[in-house]
Amino acid sequence: MTAMLIGFQVLLPLASLAWLFFMPAGSLVGFVLQAAGTGAMLFALARVAQWALPVWWLPWVYGALWLGVVLFRALGERGDPRPVIPEGAWGWTGLAVAVLLCAVGGWHGARALMGCSLPPVAVVDIANPFGPGRYLVGNGGSNTVVNAHLKTLDASVERFRPWRGQSYALDFFGLGPFGLRADGWRPADPSAYAIFGAALRAPCSGTVVAAEESMPDFEVPEQDPVNRLGNHVILRCSEAEIVFAHMRNGSLSVVSGDIVAEGDRLGEVGNSGASTEPHLHIHAQRPAAEGAPPISGEPLALRIDGRFLVRGDRLTGTGE
Template identity: 40%
Template sequence: MLWLIQLLFPLALLLWLAFLPARHMPTRIFQSFGIAAILLGLHLAGLWITPPWWTPWIYWGLFAIAVSRVWRMQTRPDFAAVDYALILFWAGLSGFGGWVSMQALDARTPPPGEIVDLAAPLVAGRYYVTNGGSREIVSSHLRTLPRATIGQRNYWGQSYGVDITAMNRWGLMASEPTMVLAPCAGRVVRAHSGEADGGPVDLTSPTARAGNYALIRCGHFDILLAHFRKGSLPVAPGDLVRQGQPIGALGNSGASDMPHLHIHAQRPGTAAAPFSGKPVPMRIDGRYLVRGDML
């Protein structure tokens, strides 16, 4: 699905512009705007890990080549019936691309209220934010914000969470082990290990989606770090951790479809549902992270 939306769809639009440009100049302008709006929306809201983050820049290069080519091509002065349909179609795409882009930009503003400042939760390296921000279009975590279902209530605390995955030098997902660090000094209130990467997940459990995890209480806030690799947790409940201390290895346990670190801040939850506390947005190294950001 991702390949279809982020690879085949933009390439088809670019080929259309390059080889079948609208004959009528105003229609051709609408066509160019429509394609630019879609490229911008995909660039800002897309999940660029496979294909990698630099793919949209290739699209912009191809777009510039296509536009400069069709600009010089012959146009037809008359306005045919098909131009009405085409202008409507391209105007629709412009509107959709613009709407997606506006939401992705709006997601960069943190929700109002308190915000937690944390240190980097990973050793120095190349990282890509796959989920984060204050709009659902760039962060699937916001699905738990409404608290309408028991699942949403159990995981309310994760609503302003961020998912971070490691990249190799090409911008593709890295496979080397990566250490997760405590992003603040505090006490481990809960820890869980022993889940295999990609193992079965009890979706009705109030904690199983996190896989192997550590929940650290730093001041008034609980910080969850989740999806660790099996057997990589050196900490146990009650342990004091200092900021920057290794607390596990990045993995794919729990409800996770690629190796990544999930991190979120919340007010403490209940004993039965420790991730049900009020979600609190975070800044990591001073940045409010949104999908597409790199560390």
Template identity: 70%
Template sequence: MTVTILFFQIALPLALLGWILLLPSGSATGLLLQTAGVAAFLFALARIAQWALPVWWLPWAYGALWLAIAVAVLALRPSIAGLPVWPTGLGWTSAVLGAALMATGGWFGAQALSGRSPPPVEVVEIGNPFARGQFLVASGGSHPIVNAHMRTLDNSVERFRPWRGQSYAVDFFGLGPWGLRARGWRPADPAAYAIFGAELRAPCSGVVVAAEGHWPDYEVPDQDMVNRLGNHVILRCGAADIVLAHMRQGSISVAPGDRVDIGNRLGEVGNSGASTEPHLHIHAQRPAPDGAPPISGEPLGLRIDGRILVRGDRINGADG
């Protein structure tokens, strides 16, 4: 995981930016393809990758660097109009590579943007589940490229059926000083993560149909693959169940049968269940049939504070 992140989120973007700066194409067509291709690829990478590691604002820094380099490269030439229109010899290499980057970035970037569309199911409107703090969407949206949960829509995979209700879930990381999600690259102590202990409130008015709070909070990256929800609360709000999972041991302040209003305290974010690091998992579903696994109901979409949240989006807690 670390090697993949270092390559795709640091080494590759810097290499592409260095390519424009140090080896600009000698033709107008080649230069335009080169700069546009890098821009398209960096845009797609910004929308697809999880930027909790190393930091959420790094794609913006790459965008600023791209703009500065593009201006600098053009400024070093008397006029782009003075360049030959078409590349010659090895100049075709950068032109073809630029075109390939533009096509790849355009294709994947368009798919990522399509994840902002409402999913093809009923969408449930809920409020902000966080009391305070700043949070980054790790997975969310209506396309698998930005929401890993959507793989459970595949009914042909038997092991996905007990989890089908979470197919349009949204996962959140916390953001601390300088936009960092944790004190360190991947510390073992869950308390080192900005989201650990964040207060959760009811995002809708309803009845508590399930609440468990005795499961332990694991060190990173350990997890419980059997009790996947870990400590959790399930609220029945109208015809939908809202599931909040991976909560902190001993923090849950409601019990089955309780009625809650929007804004009532539910507990805190933890690192219980099938969670490789502290985060909040929240999803909407139809109530599961009697005797069925609790998150096997038909999946529903979520609109939180009026937004379809997609990987890379940020929200602040309701108290600012």
């Protein structure tokens, strides 16, 4: 996993920028397509990949480098005009690679942008559930390109049915100094992660219908695939339920049956349940049928402070 991440989010962008800088196409059409292809690929990576690792602002660095290289090459060779079309096998090969990058990057970038639109389901508006801090969306949006949770909409897969309610869920990482999510690359200690222990508050007034705080917080990357929610709170607000999962052991301020007002403390983010590192999972659903698994209700979309958040978006918590 680490090797794949480094390959796609570090080596591939740097290699494409090096190709554009050190081996610019010799023709006008070739260079335009080379610049467009590398730009499309960098944009797609920025929108599709999770940037909790290495860091959320790295795509902006790549974008600035891309713009600088394009301007340098375009303005620096004005006195030596290129032919319009490629010459020779090498020039046409470069053109083919550029066209491929345009197609692949353009397709995935467009799909990621489509995931920013609201899905065709009812939308639940809630307030910001976080206390102080800064947070990054790891999963969120209306298609599988930007939200891995959406695969559980596939009713033909039996093992997904008990989790169907979480299909439009959001996953949040914390952002610490310099935008880093943790003190280290992937430390085992959950307390080394910026989001661990972050305060959670009721984003709406309602009734607590489930609360669990006895499950352990695991070291990274251990998890509990059976008790997937881990420590959790399910808050019923009007006709919808808001589910908070992977909370911290012993941190809950509520029990089942409590009536809470918007802004009341619920607990803290932890690393319990099916969580490979500390993060908050939050989703909205209709209440599950009587006797059915607790997160098998009809999935609903969430808007937080009026925003439909997608992968890569950032959210600032509320102050004390």
